[in-house]
Amino acid sequence: MSEFLDMGGYGAYVWPCFALAVAVLAWNVQAARRLHAGAREQAMRRAATRSGR
């Protein structure tokens, strides 16, 4: 296991790259979902206030 983490001496370079990649992948999913949920909530609120008029 520690051999795997060591990556032949390049662990300090390999793992940050994979960590950054996972972070960017996760951020994109999270940001897109948050945007959509926010826009949806806002649109529904506007629709509710207009139909309540």
Add this chain to the structure above:
Amino acid sequence: MNWTWLHKLASPPHAYGIAGRLTPWFGWPAGALIVAGLYGGLVLAPPDYQQGDAFRIVYVHAPSAWLSMLVYGTMAVAAAIGLVWRIKLAHAAAAAAAPIGASFTALALATGAIWGKPMWGTWWVWDARLTSELILLFLYAGVMALRASIDDRDRADRAAAVLAIVGIVNLPIIHYSVYWWNTLHQPATLSKLGKPSMAGDMLWPLLVMLLGFTLYFGAVLLVRLRAEILRRERDAGWLRTGLAQ
């Protein structure tokens, strides 16, 4: 030629529904492929005879560099469609693509710098490949900033579209930079002509990651596109009934 079918397909309520139904068809295969590619790249692939285990960075560096260009191309084509046929959905797609592309350009630059340190002895050189990729990041930033700086949505769409289209000249420069100029950067691992410069057990995780990242982009773009449609259509009648389900 009659374009009414296109306008119907591109009508916001229609597109909103289709985008929602399509998202899982991109998202789940993308997730499975990326997990498989990570396992293949980190565990199954043998170390490189020259670069040792440092070469494994290619499994995240190359797919993010690929996306940085694919997303830009998608954004520019969508922008051009929006300009020429005045299809608002295309502008919405271009707006949705920009932040995704910017994030993967930044990732390609960062992983490239981290890879460069042990292999080249430096984080950064001002050579053609690295500089043109950095310009790509500035182009994304410019398109996003320009769009954000103009209040009128139609004018913002058109201005951002023109910049995105002009910036497309950078894509062939990035691609061919390693052949046109002397560089530290290694040439492409995969090319249309000729055999890939990689053994099969190293190659398949890379192909799986490339496909996984591409599908992943499709999924994220569709979700962002839906958000963009909602923002642009906030006063339209269909939202009242369309959002109920």
